[in-house]
Amino acid sequence: MTEQVYIVIPSYNEGNVIRQTINSLGSQYHIVLVDDASTDETANAVRDLPVYYLRHEINLGQGAALQTGMDFARQQGADIVVHFDADGQHNPADIDRFIETLRTQKLDVVLGSRFLRREDLIAIPRLRRLLLRVARVINGLLTGLWLSDAHNGFRVMNRRALNAIQLKENRMAHASEILMQIRRLGLKYVEMPTHIIYTDYSQVKGQRWQGAVDILIDVFINKYFR
Amino acid sequence: MNADIQFTLTPIQLLLSALLLVVAVASLRLFRNRLLYRLFFIGIVFTGILFVAVPILPVYLAIMLGVGRGVDLVFYLLFTGFLLLIAVLYRRLLQHDVILTQIIRQNSIKNCRIMNLLEKPT
Structure with missing residues (x-):
């Protein structure tokens, strides 16, 4: 029996690029687009594309959108779920490679990393690289999971992980929350190299250092005050 | 006294x-x-x-508790109460956040629009 692979794409005001991102994925996967209350033309942009379109009535954040997509995929009977960014930063060619590793090594989660290959590393803008290194240390201290890349949005998980992981952190701190849950739930994981394409568009839309500080505070609150 | x-x-x-x-x-x-x-x-x-x-009561209490003047005691009590109130309200806010998220999530799944799935593999 063929495994059902669902690509979950959280999206907020990515109407300019979402069509291109979805087209780049080809037609072999089920695509779940979670529109997090976009105010642009996202819905129209994907009208004729083969996707499940879910829309939040209020903007909740990327973590909430991912969980919505994961809940939907679970209900649809997904065997494997892939987290994929809407802005076209991720490489669709990595999907099969990650799924293959998940299968052959009998893992629960495969996490993308920009720090395992030199060519991926040098593609990261310098300031972002510095921020990610600091985040890695803080993340390691808070989650107990020492990864090379703390905030990479490209992940692949099997049904077991899909059933077990429940994101409560609605905004960007979900990336740390996932790591905490992987550790707490004893899920088997590995990091694999992935290439992130930094375009002018994605850098403008991406997080700034203030956002990183916000995430740290969210992670701290989530860990100790929930 | x-x-x-x-x-x-x-x-x-x-x-x-x-x-x-x-x-x-x-x-x-x-x-x-x-x-x-x-x-x-x-x-x-x-x-x-x-x-x-x-009015003399907080003064006596402050002296008994060793916190200086009566007004200091009132200030400390108010400050502590204020922080407690913020913590309680923040907790409530988080609870409401969870409920709101659940409602929006359930609605979005229920109202899922299947776009052009003719091209989707079976």
């Missing part, structure tokens, strides 16, 4: 006590079905009226 305590209320003491009573009634109405909140507010209002009616 007892000789210093007066129970005759001046107009300003009466006014302040009346205002505190209004706050007490408002809080009783506001916190419907929340006994703990009601008791907390009544406790604060009662202490407030007591301090207004007997």
Whole structure:
């Protein structure tokens, strides 16, 4: 029996690029687009594309959108779920490679990393690289999971992980929350190299250092005050 | 000590006590079905009226507790109460956040639009 692979794409005001991102994925996967209350033309942009379109009535954040997509995929009977960014930063060619590793090594989660290959590393803008290194240390201290890349949005998980992981952190701190849950739930994981394409568009839309500080505070609150 | 305590209320003491009573009634109405909140507010209002009616009381309490002046004691109590209130309200806010997220999530899944799935593999 063929495994059902669902690509979950959280999206907020990515109407300019979402069509291109979805087209780049080809037609072999089920695509779940979670529109997090976009105010642009996202819905129209994907009208004729083969996707499940879910829309939040209020903007909740990327973590909430991912969980919505994961809940939907679970209900649809997904065997494997892939987290994929809407802005076209991720490489669709990595999907099969990650799924293959998940299968052959009998893992629960495969996490993308920009720090395992030199060519991926040098593609990261310098300031972002510095921020990610600091985040890695803080993340390691808070989650107990020492990864090379703390905030990479490209992940692949099997049904077991899909059933077990429940994101409560609605905004960007979900990336740390996932790591905490992987550790707490004893899920088997590995990091694999992935290439992130930094375009002018994605850098403008991406997080700034203030956002990183916000995430740290969210992670701290989530860990100790929930 | 007892000789210093007066129970005759001046107009300003009466006014302040009346205002505190209004706050007490408002809080009783506001916190419907929340006994703990009601008791907390009544406790604060009662202490407030007591301090207004007997201004020397916080002074004696402050000396007994070793926190300097009576006004310092009132400040510390208010500051602690303020922080407690923020913590309680923040917790409530988080709970509402969870509920709101669940409702929006369920709605979005229920109203899922299947775009052009003709090209989707079976």
